[in-house]
Amino acid sequence: MTTTTPTTSIPAVRELSQPAALTYPHLGVRRMVLVALVLGLLAAFALSLAVGSVNIPLHEIITILTGGEATRAAWSSIILNFRLPKALTALLAGAALSVSGVQMQTLFRNPLADPYVLGISSGASLGVALVILAAGTTGSVLLAGLGLLGDFGLAAAAAFGAAVVLALVLLVARRVQSVVTLLILGLMFGYVTGALVSLLMYFSIADHVQIYLSWTFGSFGGVTWNQMRVFAPAIIGGLVIALMLVKPLNALLLGETYARSLGVNVRQLRRWLILSTALLAGAVTAFCGPIGFLGIAVPHLCRGIFGTSDHRTLIPASILLGGMVALLADWVAQVPGSQIILPLNAITALLGAPVVIWIILRRRSLRASLNG
């Protein structure tokens, strides 16, 4: 219809809008903030490569990364086989969890939703636990012995578990309007899958239990280059889907009825969101363990920093900030300057819980924030 609008009328509108131009906000991304985020992410990535229990000079790192020979062969191995895949994993996992958090918060119209809270990560855990038992493999760093097929199976099982729980939560969400009920149900799904995993572990040998427990602490350090061939495409695929959905996600901010009235195929949108979240949350849970709080905290930080819920800003910003926060959390978990490595989940909780409390307090009341 716009294209058929007589061009003569448009200048009239423009003239009218000229004096009031200041009252119309600029809808584009705040570019300076975006540039700052990119620089921050690069800095965090560099930090993650440079800092570790072994001290490697910065110029040596650059030499190694550009394909040169390091003074000591061990340094090369540390950077290329440990620090680089670990940094990449943290970057991808942080981006994945944050973006799936944004998707869940918009889909459920709930500021406290994320894959972890809704029990989706637990579903992925169940898939992982089943694969470990079925394969009968333990292997240090969980799955080293399984090979590419095993990695793929693991990721598929986790994504499948995540999708099943998400579909269940959605099914209930369509019948139950109350958001509080939904959160409690997500929590219960989490307990049930947790209980099933416990039962599985009860019948497993002690080594398995030990490995499973250390897996639940969360770590970005367990992904080998071989596993990266499954991990990275899954995450990038999920992120690409998310980026394709920015427009309908914006319409969904108004609720499903308005979204439909704008021409959104809500059912199809929901399917794509399930697929994207299952890929993102499933892959991260499979290879890094169930990592909490990043999915809630980062999207809210992005909304605060950019002052908008517009997904065209929110999704790219969550990718950048999510990657950066994950890298920093990993850096903190290594306790710089020591040999200690803390559970990653403890660090993300310490960073994320205050953000969640801030979200709740900033709203006039919890009731308002949940019934909104």
Added chain:
Amino acid sequence: MNHSSLIAHSPASDLATGNRQLETSLSTHHLTIGYRQGRRPPRVVAADITVALQPGELVCLIGPNGAGKSTLMRTLAGMQPPLSGSITLMGADLPTLTPRELAQHLSIVLTERVDVGILPAYALVALGRYPYTDWTGNLSPDDEAVIQWAIKAVGATDLAARSVDELSDGERQKIMIARALAQEPDVMLLDEPTAFLDLPRRAEMMQLLRHLARDTHRAVLLSTHDLDLALRSADQIWLLPKGGNLQAGAPEDLILSGAFEAAFRAEGVTFDAYTGAFRMNTPPAGVVSIIGDGLPAVWTTRALEREGFCAVPNNPTAAIRIEVLPNLWRITANGETQEYRSLYEVIAVLRS
């Protein structure tokens, strides 16, 4: 407020004066609405509805709660399939339109408050351009022009930069209407747009919608409980009583045909065709003669009617007579005369 001067410059109104005016915007043909319930027979809410919406018309859908106003709105919006009959939107059969085409012809405003998080009002209105933009949702200069026109048309220019979550209910409603307008629809459906507003805001909102319908040659259908306002503003009333026998016509037609009175008698409300006012049904309490004139006499009559008395002017044979003086009411009953300083006291005495 004068919206027409702004709307005259709108991109759409130029089109509107052309071919649009001749076509019926929305019409139904023997439409039956209701719900399918699996194997059991469908639950019919209203049957055999044949009505038409013309461009430039403001139509109010009124009726008691539970009569099916929302079901009708949802069916007309294409959100719910009809049980039988057909709906024609701008000459096309409704189910044949793609979601995008439908969104370009018809937009809605719902009663429920939306919580969109942190979003400037301008960005919310911009969502109305959804059916016109590419997959990224980027706005062309034309889109921006339509958004700004829509914001002006509802008189919300000063709200554009503010965040939606800090707007009042009335301001938010204006923005939601601007959003619906930015869709450049031929038909706008509004579900109780005045529900959360105070009385002056309601009148203003109705006035605004009337102007929008007239000046942009769009058809506006709104459901409302505001009978008085509907009677004063609507070009057409669709009256949907319980039982689903919808009647349509100019407000005055429905009053003269007695349809209005009949529809609301069952609800315990009496419609006075002479004053156009609604009254609660209360058992008659006697005849009171009112002596006096001017505003005090008018409101004395109203107060007495509320209590179920039949107030008649200057009737010496009535058992109770009230003389209305400046700030003084003199009541004569059973040969006794007493004076009161307020209507509150007068009513208290008469009640006992």
